[in-house]
Amino acid sequence: MWRRILAVIRKEFIQMRRDRLTMATMLGIPLIQLTLFGYAINTDVKHIPMGVVDYSRTEASRQLIASFTQSHYFDLMLVADSPRALTDGIDRGNIKVGLVIDPNYEKDIRLRRPARIQVLVDASDPQVATSTLANAQGIGQARSVELLLQNLRPGTEYGVNGMPVDVQVRAWFNPDLVSANYIVPGLIGIILTMTMMMITSMAIVRERETGTMEQLVTTPVRPIELMVGKIVPYVVVGYIQVTVALLVGVILFRVPIRGSLPLLYLLCLLQIVSYLGLGLLVSTIARSQQQAMQMSFLMFLPTMLLSGFMFPREGMPVLAQKLGLLLPLTYFLQILRGIILKGVGMDYLFRYIWPMLLLLCAIYALALFRFGKRD
Amino acid sequence: MKYAVDVKDLTRRFGDFVAVDKVSFQIAAGSIFGFLGPNGAGKSTVIRMLLGILPVSDGEGTVLGRDIRTQADAIRSQVGYMAQKFSLYEDLTVWENLQFFAGIFLVKDPGRLEHLLELLRLKDYRKTLAVALPGGIRQRLAFAVALVHDPEIVFLDEPTGAVDPALRRYFWEIIVDLSQSGKTVMVTTHYMDEVERCDQICFIYGGRLIAQGSPSELKREHVSGHIYQFEPTARLEALHALARLPDVRNPFPAGSAVRFQSEASLADLQPRVQSYLKTPLAQVRPTLEDVFISLVGAKK
Amino acid sequence: MIVQVRELAYRYGEAEALRGLSFEVPEGQVFGLVGPDGAGKTTLLKLIAGILPVQTGELLVLGENVGQTQVLVRQAIGYIPQRFSLYRDLTVEENVEFTARLYPLKPDFARRQQELLEMVDLARFRKRLADQLSGGMKQKLALLCALIHEPSLLLMDEPTTGVDPVSRREFWTLVFELQRTGLTVVASTPYMDEAEQFDRVALIHQGKFVRMGTTGEIRASLPGHVLEVECDKPFQARGVLQGYEVELFGDRIHVFMEKPSPEEVVERLKTGGIRTTRAELVPYSIEDVFLRVTA
Numbered sequence: 001m002w003r004r005i006l007a008v009i010r011k012e013f014i015q016m017r018r019d020r021l022t023m024a025t026m027l028g029i030p031l032i033q034l035t036l037f038g039y040a041i042n043t044d045v046k047h048i049p050m051g052v053v054d055y056s057r058t059e060a061s062r063q064l065i066a067s068f069t070q071s072h073y074f075d076l077m078l079v080a081d082s083p084r085a086l087t088d089g090i091d092r093g094n095i096k097v098g099l100v101i102d103p104n105y106e107k108d109i110r111l112r113r114p115a116r117i118q119v120l121v122d123a124s125d126p127q128v129a130t131s132t133l134a135n136a137q138g139i140g141q142a143r144s145v146e147l148l149l150q151n152l153r154p155g156t157e158y159g160v161n162g163m164p165v166d167v168q169v170r171a172w173f174n175p176d177l178v179s180a181n182y183i184v185p186g187l188i189g190i191i192l193t194m195t196m197m198m199i200t201s202m203a204i205v206r207e208r209e210t211g212t213m214e215q216l217v218t219t220p221v222r223p224i225e226l227m228v229g230k231i232v233p234y235v236v237v238g239y240i241q242v243t244v245a246l247l248v249g250v251i252l253f254r255v256p257i258r259g260s261l262p263l264l265y266l267l268c269l270l271q272i273v274s275y276l277g278l279g280l281l282v283s284t285i286a287r288s289q290q291q292a293m294q295m296s297f298l299m300f301l302p303t304m305l306l307s308g309f310m311f312p313r314e315g316m317p318v319l320a321q322k323l324g325l326l327l328p329l330t331y332f333l334q335i336l337r338g339i340i341l342k343g344v345g346m347d348y349l350f351r352y353i354w355p356m357l358l359l360l361c362a363i364y365a366l367a368l369f370r371f372g373k374r375d
Numbered sequence: 376m377k378y379a380v381d382v383k384d385l386t387r388r389f390g391d392f393v394a395v396d397k398v399s400f401q402i403a404a405g406s407i408f409g410f411l412g413p414n415g416a417g418k419s420t421v422i423r424m425l426l427g428i429l430p431v432s433d434g435e436g437t438v439l440g441r442d443i444r445t446q447a448d449a450i451r452s453q454v455g456y457m458a459q460k461f462s463l464y465e466d467l468t469v470w471e472n473l474q475f476f477a478g479i480f481l482v483k484d485p486g487r488l489e490h491l492l493e494l495l496r497l498k499d500y501r502k503t504l505a506v507a508l509p510g511g512i513r514q515r516l517a518f519a520v521a522l523v524h525d526p527e528i529v530f531l532d533e534p535t536g537a538v539d540p541a542l543r544r545y546f547w548e549i550i551v552d553l554s555q556s557g558k559t560v561m562v563t564t565h566y567m568d569e570v571e572r573c574d575q576i577c578f579i580y581g582g583r584l585i586a587q588g589s590p591s592e593l594k595r596e597h598v599s600g601h602i603y604q605f606e607p608t609a610r611l612e613a614l615h616a617l618a619r620l621p622d623v624r625n626p627f628p629a630g631s632a633v634r635f636q637s638e639a640s641l642a643d644l645q646p647r648v649q650s651y652l653k654t655p656l657a658q659v660r661p662t663l664e665d666v667f668i669s670l671v672g673a674k675k
Numbered sequence: 676m677i678v679q680v681r682e683l684a685y686r687y688g689e690a691e692a693l694r695g696l697s698f699e700v701p702e703g704q705v706f707g708l709v710g711p712d713g714a715g716k717t718t719l720l721k722l723i724a725g726i727l728p729v730q731t732g733e734l735l736v737l738g739e740n741v742g743q744t745q746v747l748v749r750q751a752i753g754y755i756p757q758r759f760s761l762y763r764d765l766t767v768e769e770n771v772e773f774t775a776r777l778y779p780l781k782p783d784f785a786r787r788q789q790e791l792l793e794m795v796d797l798a799r800f801r802k803r804l805a806d807q808l809s810g811g812m813k814q815k816l817a818l819l820c821a822l823i824h825e826p827s828l829l830l831m832d833e834p835t836t837g838v839d840p841v842s843r844r845e846f847w848t849l850v851f852e853l854q855r856t857g858l859t860v861v862a863s864t865p866y867m868d869e870a871e872q873f874d875r876v877a878l879i880h881q882g883k884f885v886r887m888g889t890t891g892e893i894r895a896s897l898p899g900h901v902l903e904v905e906c907d908k909p910f911q912a913r914g915v916l917q918g919y920e921v922e923l924f925g926d927r928i929h930v931f932m933e934k935p936s937p938e939e940v941v942e943r944l945k946t947g948g949i950r951t952t953r954a955e956l957v958p959y960s961i962e963d964v965f966l967r968v969t970a
Contacts, residue, residue, distance in 0.1 A: 007478025011467065018466045018504075211462035215520070218426045219479045220452040413839035414810030459837075510712025536837055539711030540867060540962050541969065544923060551910070565839055568925030572910060590926065610872065611851055627844045630871035630960065631890050660905060660953075662925055664840060671841040 004221050008229025012203070016233060026199070026237055030191050030245040035252065037183055048132060051078030051086045051095040056105035064101065064117070073135045086120055097121055097132050181256075184249035185336035186309045191245060192238055192271050193329050194300055199234050200279030201292040209288060223371045231276045238272035239265070258343030267335050267349070270356045274328040277363040284370035303327055331356045379404040379528050379559035380425060382436030382443075387420050387429065394420045396582040397434065402575065407554045408561045409573030413671060417582040418563050419459065422530050425561075426456060439527055452480065455526035457517050459533045459563075465506035469497055469516055472505060473523060480524035491519040494549065511538045518546065522553075529553065531562040535569065547572055567664035578667070580674050590663055598661040598669055600624075600638040606654040607633045613651035620647065625672040629664070636669060676738075677702050677828050677859040678723060683732035685718050692718040694882040695732070700861055700875075702827075705854055707873035708863040709961065715882040716863035717757060720832050723861060724754045736828065750778055753821035757832040759813050763806035767797055767816055770805055771823055778824035791819045795849060811842025818849065822858075829853070831862040835869065847872060867962035878965055885968045894959045901963055902930040902937050905953040906944060915947030916940065922966055929963055 016023055050068065054061050068074045074097065078089050086098030098120035102108070108115040119136045207213040216226065242265070249255040257264070278299070286292035304310055306324040313324055324330045331352040338344045338352070380402040387395040395417040402408040412418050423429040425438055427447025436443045438450045463472045473488045482488075492498045495515040500508060505516060514534060521529055531550070535543040547569060550560050554574075562573070570576060571590050578586040578593075586597055607613035613633050617626035623644075626635040633651075637644060641658050648656060678700040685693040693715045700706045708716045721727040722734060725741035725748070734741060739748045761770045771788055781787070792798040795815040800808065805816060814834050821829060829850075835843040847869060850860060862873075870876045871890045878886040878893070886893050905927045906912060912928045913921045919940070920931040930940050937954045944951050 003481055004479050007475055010478065011464070011471070011475045014471055015464065015466050210465065211458060211460050212464055213462075214428075214458050214460075215456065215462040215476075216479075217428050218451060218454070218456040219476065220448060220481075221479050222448070413842065414837060512713075533837070539714075539865075539969065540966050542711070547923075565837065565843075567840060568923075571926040611848070611855070614848065627841075628847065628872055630868045632871075667840055668844075671839070 001222075001225060004225045005229045005232075008221070008226060009232050012230060012233040016237075022199075023237075026195055027240065027244060029195055030188075030241045031248060033191055034184060034187055034245055034248040037187055047075050048073060048097055049077040049095040050074040050097045050099060051080055051089045052076060053080050053083055053086055053098070053100045055103040056101045058106040060106040060109055061101045064105070065099070068099065068136075071135065073132075083118070083120070090120065097136070099136075181253075181341060182337075184245070184253060184255045185340045186333055188242060188245045188249075188268075189271065189307070189329050189333045189336055190304060190309055191241055192268070192332075193275050193303055194296070195241065196234065196238055196272055196275035197279040197282065197299065198293060198296045199237065200230060200276045201282035201286060201296060202289050203230060203234075204280065204283035205286050205289050205292045208283075224368060227280060227368065227371060230280075231273065234276055235269070235272050238276075239268065242268050255340065257340050259339035260345065263346065263349075264336075264339045267332075267339070267353065270353070270360060271328060271332040274356065274360050274363060277360065277367050280367040280371060281363065284367070303329055306330070308333055325355070326359070328356050328359050377404070378402060378437075379406075380408075380436070380438050380561065382421075382425070382434065384434035385421065385424060385431060385436055386433035387417075387424060388432045394582050395424070395579075398579065398582075398584045399434075400575075400577050400584065400587060402559055402561060404559055405554055405557045406559060406574040407550060407572060408559070409570045409576040410561055410563045410579070411570060411576060411667065412579035416579045418579055419532060420582075421579070422456075422532060422561070422563075425450075426454060426530065427451060452524070453527045455521035455524065455529040457521040457529070457531045457534055459536070461505075461513050461517060463505055463513075463517060463520060466504065468502050468504055469508070470501045472516060473519060476520050476523045482524050487523065487525065491522060494522075495519045511542050514538050514542070514546075518549070526558070528559040528561065531560065533563050533565070535564055535566060543569065567662060567667055570663045576663070578670055580671065585674070586666075586670055593663065593666045594661045597666045598636065600636050601641075601658050602634065602636055602661045602665050603641070603644060603656055604629065604632050604634045604659050605648070605652050605656045606631060607651045608653045609651065613648070616651060617648070625668050627668060634659075634665070636665065676700065677704075677736065678706075678861060679733070679735040679738075680723075681733040683719075683722065683729070683734055685715075685722060685727065685730050692882055693722075696884055698877060698884070698887060700859060702859055703854065703857055704874045705850065705860040705862065705872075707870045707876040708861070708879055709865075709867060709870040709876055709965070710863075710879035711865055714879045716879055717832055718882075719879075720754075720830050720861065720863060723828075724752055724830050725749055726754075750824060751827045753824070753826035753829045755814075755817045755821045755829075755831040755834055757836070759817065761805050761813075761817060761820060764804065766802050766804055767792075767808070768801045770816060771820055774820040775823045781825070784823075787825070788823065791822060794852070795819050809842075810838050811846065814838060814842075814846055815849070818846070822853070827857070827859060829858055829860045829862075831860065833863050833865060836865060843869065867960065867965060870961045876961065878961070878968065880965075880969045886964060890961065893961060893964055897959055897964055897967060899931055899933045900935045901957050901959055902932060902935070902940055903953075903955050903957045904928045904930060904940065904944070904951055906949050906951045908949045911947070912944060912949055915944055915949055920967075922963070924960075924962070929957075931963070931967065 052065055054065065065076065069076045077095050078086070080086050080089065083098070083100050086095070086100065089095040090098060100118040100120070102116040105115050105117065119132070121132050207216065246257070250257065279296070282292055282295045286295055306320055307327050307329040308324065309329070313321055313330070316324070334352045335349050338349055378401045383399045384397045385395060385399065386393065386397055398421060410418055410421070420429065424431050425436065425443055427443055427450055431444055439453055441449050443450065464475070467475065473491065477488060492501065495518055497512070497515055497519060500512060505513065508516065518534060521531065535546055538546070543566065550562065551572060553560055564570060573590065575589060576587060576593055577584060586593060588596065610628060610633060614626050614628070617623050617633070617635050622637050622639050624636045626633060641656060645656055676699050680699070681697050683693060683696045684691070696719065708719060710716055718727065722729060723736060723741070736748055737751055741748050762773070765773065775784055775788070792801065795818060797812065797815055797819065800812065805813065808816060817834070835846055838846065843866070851872070854860060864870060875889055876887070876893060877884045886896055888896070904912065909923065909926050909928050913923065916930060922929045935956050937956065941951045941954050
């Protein structure tokens with residue numbers, strides 16, 4: 001059994017070596033994706049157009065405005081004389097954030113009472129809303145003021161009107177590259193999902209298309225041997241991708257890896273093998289490489305949304321949340337963010353590991369069942 | 376073990392379509408078995424069932440004494456297969472292809488691959504990618520792969536399709552050598568001259584077995600009357616004229632000549648075809664081509 | 676002249692596919708290219724069809740240079756590639772109609788379609804998916820589609836490879852019927868026996884014509900004689916006839932000899948324990964010539 005598996009592995013490696021383009025793509029994906037995503041998302045949250053109504057008109061209020069504009073997160077585009085004018089500006093799209101400074105601002109600060117400012121946010125763009133909230137709070141705290149956040153779009157979750165400053169916010173406020181820290185771990189998960197699923201399904205369907213599968217099934221090689229032989233080389237590819245992605249994250253975006261690196265590598269195996277298995281499943285259904293590609297995409301898009309990569313799962317309808325629980329990536333994202341950003345260990349991660357193991361077994365049981373049928 | 380292959384009432388259905396319908400035959404160990412029939416008659420389906428790649432719908436069979444329905448794994452380790460379409464890895468070299476299949480079949484003898492390179496005259500191509508091989512050399516590689524584990528039985532599905540006449544003859548020398556060393560060969564081909572070298576032949580048509588026997592038995596049983604041949608002055612006219620004669624069957628071109636079957640005597644036919652003759656009308660010995668044509672002609 | 680070729684050569688990178696071919700095909704002739712896989716047949720046909728660009732040499736089709744994408748010339752060509760290249764998921768009729776629409780539609784299209792369908796005996800299968808046709812029927816459909824725009828030159832790349840002997844014969848008979856309507860045909864085949872029916876044949880080997888002419892001319896192109904022997908143990912005859920050039924043809928053998936001396940051969944066979952039932956001097960077959968000139 002092992003010799004046959006080794007024969008398959010050897011062959012896969014030789015074929016990989018010959019197929020330079022695919023290999024370059026496999027390594028290029030983490031490099032390019034991370035760079036693009038990282039930078040694109042950073043520029044998104046900077047230079048948000050802002051409008052101001054300064055009822056205070058004091059030295060203190062001018063300092064507050066300056067601290068907003070000097071942060072690069074906000075550009076002062078409109079100085080208005082009423083909150084009404086600010087909401088008009090937001091409606092027209094001229095500004096995305098409005099700042100209203102209370103007439104008693106300076107007095108409150110002087111008397112060491114909580115000073116009051118009001119922030120109006122265009123919540124139709126959640127990215128802007130989230131980072132504005134964080135930035136405004138951060139800047140506000142530096143000035144020890146109380147923020148009143150007002151939402152201008154219904155149905156969003158930033159309804160914190162009149163809430164005093166929440167000190168917890170500071171924990172996820174990162175004055176430099178807030179999104180890179182958040183996005184890099186997520187992207188590692190996404191890249192592994194996409195490429196692993198596609199690479200196995202295509203490799204197997206290609207064998208069927210070129211007729212080599214016909215020759216293989218006439219040999220004593222067993223389905224499980226073929227599966228293992230096909231998967232092992234791609235696990236290696238998966239680990240190379242993880243390494244490239246981490247290197248880019250650390251070198252280019254200075255993402256700190258707070259947790260254990262060996263643990264991270266170990267748990268990546270769960271993700272890699274799960275999605276290689278899903279690729280095997282795709283290959284039992286798809287009849288051509290083109291179909292395999294399309295099916296992988298079909299599965300990929302909902303995965304991206306439901307796993308919590310793009311938007312927090314907490315904000316999703318219950319059904320979507322439940323569906324997300326069926327995706328290995330959902331747990332893997334938690335593991336990645338847990339290890340990289342929070343530095344947590346096994347004891348905390350265990351609640352994400354066992355569902356991944358369960359899903360893994362289910363995927364392989366199904367794949368082996370489908371794969372074993374020779375026709 | 377008397378028979379290398381023994382199948383009884385082998386049947387395969389795809390939905391309503393019966394691809395193979397109650398086919399029974401035996402192949403004696405160490406013999407060459409020719410498996411013939413038009414494209415789509417069910418030849419490849421039978422071979423695929425014997426290899427256990429395709430489940431049997433009905434009937435039973437053994438290969439090397441093992442049940443094709445339950446012991447396919449054991450069968451596969453002792454059977455070599457050369458597919459009709461080239462089905463090796465194009466992005467591997469000749470040597471890598473051989474080595475891969477040697478690994479799969481757990482071939483231990485390191486000299487085996489060298490021997491095959493020698494036998495199929497592939498030494499100069501050892502490091503050539505399969506994709507870059509000309510057609511004939513690809514077929515040589517496919518043949519070598521089928522023999523990599525020194526199998527007891529070799530299934531060759533149209534091994535000589537599109538190879539040059541000299542190589543066709545060389546392949547058959549190898550086939551005959553295999554049989555003389557005790558191996559069993561099951562082969563399909565469209566070249567009727569090759570079939571003369573088979574010990575036993577099976578004709579399959581529309582999924583059914585319509586004739587079997589040795590070449591001489593088949594010629595005796597399935598060619599009624601005599602075979603005549605002549606070089607025509609105008610081929611199409613001669614064929615049309617022959618088709619109109621009631622006691623002439625299956626007129627067809629054979630090379631530059633025209634050939635047909637008839638119960639009538641040479642003297643009787645001579646005056647009736649006189650005007651089309653460029654060379655004298657001659658009675659000739661039947662070939663397997665005549666057998667095939669009368670079998671398929673009768674079915675059509 | 677429908678096709679005129681002078682010193683045509685073609686290379687794929689380093690590999691020489693064709694090495695200086697010259698020939699002509701007059702109107703109404705069936706010209707056969709005979710040779711094994713990889714000899715250069717496909718390359719030559721693709722050049723004539725204008726699918727590959729001419730690298731060196733001259734190639735004229737209907738007096739025009741096909742290389743320079745002369746639309747009118749292309750419309751005069753029907754081409755059947757080696758691999759079945761019609762739509763497997765369309766019916767017979769849909770395939771024909773689709774192909775017809777690629778060319779300027781003639782007013783009598785419907786009549787021509789019907790005629791051709793009947794001629795190739797596919798009228799019954801109009802509504803059948805191409806994928807569900809037998810090998811022989813697929814080739815007939817390909818023929819139909821190649822002829823629907825009434826080309827004057829038909830190019831076919833191994834149309835009968837893998838088709839059974841009966842269907843092969845039906846196919847060529849159909850082609851010869853079409854030849855009577857004035858069609859010129861250039862076709863390739865690996866089957867030597869088919870080649871003998873063509874008006875002219877070129878034996879192609881490693882990118883060169885090793886022989887070209889009518890079947891008669893090719894037969895006469897080699898010196899010496901062929902003795903065809905029918906005997907009771909043909910497969911052992913070769914061993915017995917050491918020193919002779921012997922090839923097996925089915926259940927008979929061909930012995931090549933410079934002087935015709937059948938008695939000598941029969942005697943040798945007899946001492947080797949082989950009984951001869953017939954020994955006759957026959958003309959070279961195309962296959963004999965091919966075997967000898969490529970040896």
